[in-house]
Amino acid sequence: MENHQYSVxxxxxxxxxVAIVGRRNAHGKIEVLGVGKAKSLGxxxxxxxxxxxxxxSIKSAVAEAQSSSxxxxxxxxxxxxxxxxxxxxxxxxxxxxxxxxxxxxDDIEVLKEQVKKLVMLPGEEIIHVLPQEYKVDSEGEIQxxxxxxxxxxxxxxxxxxxxxxxxxxxxxxVHEAGLEMEALTLEPLxxxxxxxxxxxxxxxxxxxxxxxxxxxxxxxxxxxxRHTCVIPYGGGIITDDIKEGCSIIEKHAEQLxxxxxxAVPDLEKDSTFVTxxxxxxRPDKEISLKTLAQIVNARVEEILEMVNTELKxxxxxxxxxxxxxxxxxxxxxxxxxxxRQLANYTTGFDSRIGFANEYVVNDKNQLLKGPEFxxxxxxxxxxxxxxxxxxxxxxxxxxxxxxxxxxxxxxxxEQPEFRTEEQPEIQTAKRKxxxxxxxxxxxxxxxxxxxxxx
Numbered sequence: 363m364e365n366h367q368y369s370v371x372x373x374x375x376x377x378x379x380v381a382i383v384g385r386r387n388a389h390g391k392i393e394v395l396g397v398g399k400a401k402s403l404g405x406x407x408x409x410x411x412x413x414x415x416x417x418x419s420i421k422s423a424v425a426e427a428q429s430s431s432x433x434x435x436x437x438x439x440x441x442x443x444x445x446x447x448x449x450x451x452x453x454x455x456x457x458x459x460x461x462x463x464x465x466x467x468d469d470i471e472v473l474k475e476q477v478k479k480l481v482m483l484p485g486e487e488i489i490h491v492l493p494q495e496y497k498v499d500s501e502g503e504i505q506x507x508x509x510x511x512x513x514x515x516x517x518x519x520x521x522x523x524x525x526x527x528x529x530x531x532x533x534x535x536v537h538e539a540g541l542e543m544e545a546l547t548l549e550p551l552x553x554x555x556x557x558x559x560x561x562x563x564x565x566x567x568x569x570x571x572x573x574x575x576x577x578x579x580x581x582x583x584x585x586x587x588r589h590t591c592v593i594p595y596g597g598g599i600i601t602d603d604i605k606e607g608c609s610i611i612e613k614h615a616e617q618l619x620x621x622x623x624x625a626v627p628d629l630e631k632d633s634t635f636v637t638x639x640x641x642x643x644r645p646d647k648e649i650s651l652k653t654l655a656q657i658v659n660a661r662v663e664e665i666l667e668m669v670n671t672e673l674k675x676x677x678x679x680x681x682x683x684x685x686x687x688x689x690x691x692x693x694x695x696x697x698x699x700x701x702r703q704l705a706n707y708t709t710g711f712d713s714r715i716g717f718a719n720e721y722v723v724n725d726k727n728q729l730l731k732g733p734e735f736x737x738x739x740x741x742x743x744x745x746x747x748x749x750x751x752x753x754x755x756x757x758x759x760x761x762x763x764x765x766x767x768x769x770x771x772x773x774x775x776e777q778p779e780f781r782t783e784e785q786p787e788i789q790t791a792k793r794k795x796x797x798x799x800x801x802x803x804x805x806x807x808x809x810x811x812x813x814x815x816x
Contacts, residue, residue, distance in 0.1 A: 367385050368383055368384065368385045368395070368431075368433050369383075369384055369385065369437075369439070369742055369745035369746045369748075369749055370382065370383050370384075370424075370427070370435050370437065370438045370439065370742065370745060371384075371438070371439050371441075371552070371738050371739065371740070371741030371742030371743075371744070371745055372420070372423070372424070372438040372439065372440045372441070372536070372541075372738075372741065373441050373549070373552075373737045373738040373741055374402065374405060374410075374416070374420065374440060374441065374532060374535070375402055375405065375408075375573055375574055375575070375737070376402055376405050376406065376407060376408055376573060376574035376575025376576065376596065376598060377401070377402055377573070377574030377575070377597070377598065377694065378399055378400065378401060378402050378574070378734070379399070379400050379401075379402045379416075379419045379420055379422075379423040380397070380398070380399050380423060380735065380737075380738040381396075381397070381398040381399075381420075381423040381424045381426070381427035381435070381438070381738070382394055382396070382397050382398075382427065382730075382735075382738045382739060382741075382742045383395045383396040383397075383427050383428075383431040383433050383435065383742075384742045384746065385746075386746060386750075392742070392743070392746060394730065394739075394742070395430075395431040395432075395433060396426075396427045396428065396429070396430035396431025396432070396433065397426075397427060397430060397729060397730070398422070398423040398424055398425065398426030398427030398428070398429075398430065399423055399426065400419045400420075400422035400423040400426070401419065402416070402419050402574075403415040403416070403418070403419055404416035404417075404418075404419065404535075405575065406575060407444065407445055407575035407576055407594045407596075408442075408443035408444035408445065408549075408573070408575050408576040408592065408594075409444040409445070409446065409528050409531075410528070410531040410532055410535060413531065413534065413535060413538075416535045417535050417538050417539050420535060420536065420539040420541070421539050421540075424438075424539065424541065435541065436541065436542055437541065437542045437543075437544040437745075438536065438541050438542070438543060438544060438745070439543075439544050439545045439546075439547060439741045439742070439744050439745035439748065440532060440536055440543055440545070440546050440547070440741070441546075441547055441548070441549040441552050441737055441738075441740075441741050442489065442524060442528075442529065442532060442546050442547070442548060442549060443548070443549040443550070443573070443576050443578050443592050444524070444525075444528055444576065444592060444594075445576065445592055445593075445594035446524050446525035446528050447489075447522065447523070447524050447548065447590075447591070447592040448522075448523050448524075448591070449520060449521060449522050449523065449589065449590045449591060450520075450521050450523065451518065451519070451520060451521070452477060452480065452518075452519045452521050453516065453517070453518050453519070454473060454476055454477050454516070454517065454519065455473070455497075455514055455515060455516035455517070456469070456472055456473050456476060456514075456515050457513060457514055458512065458513055458514070458515060461511060461512055461513035462511065463511075464508075464509050464510060464511055465498070465507045465508055465509065465510050465511070465512065465515060466508060467508060469507075469515055470493065470507070470508070470515075470517075473493075473515060473517060474491045474493070474519075477491045477519050477521065478491055480521070482523055485525055485526050485527065486523050486524065486525060486526060487523065487524060487525075487526040487529055488521060488522070488523055489522045489523065489524050489529070489546060489548060490520075490521070490522040490547075490548055490551070491519055491521055492519060492520040492521070492522070492587050493517045493518075493519055494517070494518045494519065494520055494586045494587070494588070495517065495518050495586065496515065496516065496517045497514075497515075497516040497517070498510050498511075498512035498514070498515060498516075499512040499513060499514050505585070505586070520587050520588070520589075520590070522548050522590055529546070532546070533546075544745060544748060545744065545745070545748055547740075547741060547744050548578075548580075548590060549571065549573075549578050549737050550569055550571050550578035550579060550580035550590055550592075551580055551587070551590070551740075551744075552737050552740030552741045552743075552744055553569055553571045553578065553580075553692055553693070553716075553736045553737045553740050554569045554580050554582065554740065555740040555743045555744060556692075556716075556718040556736045556737070556739040556740035556743060557569065557690055557692050557716030557717065557718060557733070557736050557740075558582070558690060558716070560585065561687070562582070562687040562690070563582040563583075563585045563586075564584060564585045565685075565686035565687040566581075566582065566583040566584075566678075566683070566684060566685040566686045566687055567581070567582050567583075567685055567686075567687035567688065567689070567690060568580070568581045568582075568669075568673060568678065568685055568688075568689050568690070568711075569581075569582075569689075569690045569692060569716065570669055570689055570690070570691050570692070570693075570696075570705075571692050571693040571736065571737065572596055572597060572665070572691065572692075572693040572694070572695025572696050573596045573597065573693045573694060573695065573737075574596050574597050574598045574694060574695075575594070575596045575598050576592050576593060576594055576595070576596050577592070577593040577595060577596050577665055577668070577669065577693075577695070578590075578591075578592050578593075578693075579591050579592070579593065579669060579672050581672075581673070581676050581678065581685070583683060583685070588676055588683075589672065589675070589676040591672050593665065593668045593669070593672075595661075595664070595665050595668070596665075596693075596695055597619070597693075597694055597695035597698075599661060600619055600623070600657075600658055600661045600662065600695070600698075601615045601616045601619055602615075603657050603658075603660070603661050604618055604619055604623075604654065604657055604658070607653075607657040608638075608647070608649050608653075608654070608657070609647075610638055610647065610649075611641070614638050618636065618638070618649070618654060619658065619698070620697070622636055622651055622654060623654060623655070623658045623698055623699065624651070624654070624655040624658060624659075624698070624699040624700050625655070625658055625659055625662045625698050625699065625700045625701045625703070625704040626655065626659065626700040626703055626704055627652055627655035627656045627659050629655075629700055630651045630652040630654075630655045631651070631652065632650065632652050634650070634651045634652070635648045635649060635650050635651065636648070636649050636651060636654070637649075658698065659704070662698065662701065662704060663704070663708060666704065666705055666708040666709065667708065669689075669708075669709065670708065670709055673685075673709065673711075678711075679710075685711055687712075688711035688712035688713050688714075689705055689709060689711045689712070689713035689714075690713065690714055690715075690716040691705060691713055691714070691715050691716060691733075692715070692716035692717075692718075692733040692736045693733055693734060693736065693737070694732070694733065694734035696715050696716070696733045697732065697733065697734070701715075702714065702715060715733060716733055716736060717731065717732075717733055717736075718730055718732075718733065718735050718736040718739040718740075
């Protein structure tokens with residue numbers, strides 16, 4: 363089997379790096395053939411801060427994906443996030459030389475290229491130019507102008523911008539890991555591909571992807587991207603709060619969050635405790651689950667308030683811009699117990715957890731079940747779309763099914779667990795808990811950059 367038949371999504375996250383290999387089968391469905399996962403050691407809040415460690419993590423994830431799929435990996439579609447990402451609205455137009463000829467994809471590309479020449483702040487670069495609505499001569503609110511006649515073609519654009527240095531660092535890591543970067547995609551856009559339905563995008567929906575270092579937001583209305591942003595806080599800062607608030611090591615704090623963490627303290631009993639083994643012969647430590655929930659709640663509420671601020675910035679509380687489909691929570695942080703209830707209360711919108719396996723059939727081992735794989739699957743879907751466009755076989759917009767064929771023993775022990783001798787035990791005791799205080803298509807320029815370097 364030739365490599366060009368396959369696509370690869372590479373999610374370079376703050377806590378993990380995931381590579382997923384897939385292809386379209388004879389029925390136009392997507393088969394996931396291999397998954398590789400490695401701990402992310404050189405990324406902080408979505409930004410690469412250690413080149414060599416990031417390269418090593420990418421190599422490890424890609425090697426595992428190659429091993430499980432039996433396919434050599436050369437090209438990857440990569441996700442980007444980070445606190446440096448910002449977005450803006452821009453309108454632009456072109457005057458067509460021959461209005462008697464109908465508008466083609468080439469005309470739209472000319473208009474996009476014109477927008478890409480916008481002057482940015484020093485050190486910034488345009489990542490995406492996303493058309494929203496078009497206007498042909500005097501006719502407005504056109505979503506698909508191809509095939510129409512007109513002299514003046516105008517459009518409103520959602521422009522996503524990032525720091526040039528951060529973009530170059532990601533490109534360098536991918537390049538030095540022996541890979542070619544096929545495309546760079548904003549992570550919340552990739553996640554939305556994997557977990558949102560067309561109906562939700564039409565009705566109005568916000569996807570909130572809570573990762574390890576950042577919380578990424580994308581808002582859709584009338585099937586058009588309306589707003590994107592990156593909040594520089596994610597699940598990692600909740601772990602830090604637990605570590606400081608409970609005076610325990612980071613490994614135990616992460617395991618406490620995953621196994622027992624809750625976003626709503628009122629749903630936890632005062633009398634339920636978890637025992638954490640002491641270090642090197644020190645006495646064990648008892649932590650009330652209600653106290654744990656209070657620590658988690660304080661930080662999650664702060665993140666959700668930031669989400670609320672972004673919803674208000676878009677205008678989600680106005681009648682015309684109302685998000686009828688509410689909020690879809692995804693990413694590893696959305697696994698937190700009772701998060702959906704807290705999101706409903708804090709934002710006032712109905713929410714659901716977005717699982718990427720809505721697109722996965724025959725996922726026998728449930729490897730891709732968790733929302734933490736939403737971005738990687740979305741990047742794979744984006745990569746397949748790029749291949750389809752190049753091959754002239756673009757698939758119609760419909761719900762995509764992914765057939766999971768990863769070997770059964772792959773990633774069998776990925777779930778975080780306490781070692782047997784350190785396994786905390788929940789104990790019930792009628793004691794009053796102590797109160798604790800509590801105090802993330804520029805490919806041409808990227809390729810050009812490397813050509814100049816080389």
